[in-house]
Amino acid sequence: MSQQCEIESCKKQSSALCHHCKKNVCLKHLNEHAETINKELYPLADQVNNLLDKLSQLTPEYVKEQSSEQLEKWRRDCYRLIDQLYEEKLQEIEKIVQQNFAKSKNEQLKVIRNLQNEIGELIRDKDATYNQIEQMTDTMKDAERNLVDLQSKFMRIQAQPLNISKDSVRILSNMVSGISFDISKLGIPIKTINFQGTWYTPIATNNKYIVVQHQSDLCLYDLQLNLVNKMQWKYGQVTDICYQSMINAFFILTKDSLYTFDTIKMDIKNTVITVKTYHDFCCISCNDAALYLCYRKYGTPIEVYDTRSVKLLEQWSPPQSCAKDEWLDKMQCTNVNLCLIIYNKTRQDYRLELRHLTVMNLLWTLNLTIKSTAYQCGLCVLPRNEWLLLDPNGSNLLQVTSDGKLKETVRLEDKPYYAILIGNNCAVMSNKSGITLHNY
DSSP states (O other): OOOBOOSTTOOSBOOEEETTTTEEEOHHHHHHHHHHHHHTHHHHHHHHHHHHHHHHHOOHHHHHHHHHHHHHHHHHHHHHHHHHHHHHHHHHHHHHIIIIIHHHHHHHHHHHHHHHHHHHHHHHHTOOOHHHHHHHHHHHHHHHHHHHHHHHSSSOOOOOOOOOOGGGSOOOOTTSTTOOOOGGGOOSOSEEEEOTTOSOOOEEEOSSOEEEEETTEEEEEOTTOOEEEEEEOOSOOOOEEEEETTTTEEEEEOSSEEEEEETTTTEEEEEEEEOOSSSOEEEEEEOSSEEEEEESSSSOOEEEEETTTOOEEEEEOTTTSSOTTEEEEEEEEOSSEEEEEEEETTTTEEEEEEEETTTOOEEEEEEEOOOOOSOOOEEEEOGGGOEEEEETTTTEEEEEOTTSOEEEEEEOSSOEEEEEEETTTEEEEEESSEEEEEEO
């Protein structure tokens, strides 16, 4: 016995199952749905044509100009820092001279004038003794030494040479042929830093330093995991970190606030972005254009901020970000795409989605077999537009291709939390025991 059409107010018998709405519908409504689907092709065709236009207009000169501008910005920033330090030290010199030079000079003038008067009296009286001559000679020699000190040693400049090497600027590209990542070739750690008792350790790099929180310190390591510097961190557990090249600083996220960290000045500033609801912050990611921030809640919104002014530009809410019964467990972006790890409460499963940043349209999705626990997954951009997913719940690394296919899975002995690539053949991972450096 055939069913009635499931479209409201329709009394006709159903003819087929519509794969668009998953309902049994009559022939009339089936045709209407087919027409609706066909209409969706027109805006999709417009988007494809737009992409083709953009790709055809892309030239090598444009790519070189973009990279050259970043290099020029680095050069200007370095000169600006030198000029700024130069001006500060000039003011410091002026202050020292004003406060101390006149006093030192007057003290020496007093000694020399006293000596001058004493010699004049002895010349007039013509009764100088040998001992007096010796004493005045010693006094004069002391005055000469003091004058030399005042002339050349009143202030000394101790300037350290600038530590700039070829490695200060690295040219990296995910598109360079020959550079690839294979998790099966991820060797045993060549260096390990043990962080005993650490539950979750976000890490980030600017390709010169690696930033990580360890207990009550914010630590700065070089790319060989040697401790370079550290400072007190008193703002709670760090939940995520990312580096923004345009402002040359790290964004650091806690459960309720966002900070910036300048590695040159070793300076931490609050961005005044704080939690607006009773939900905690979840994670952040940034590219050359913007900072992306989301909350730990079902129906997770994604907020987009300008990286310089840290002003809210827009917000993506469900269903644009995810469904209302889903949350974003982790996100990572490039200058073109946004990759999301999404947890579905109803089905109790995870999936990986890649969206285009301009319109947030779905490029591909990959269902994941990950158990739901208290541990947050990790996500890392790989060469050739591939992705590395870190599953601390199952102690697995998952490598995903650029078109959303699971390439390989590797099981680890320890729970992986975060991963970053440094240079063209090294990776740094944080895990339950600490931080490890690997070749690949």
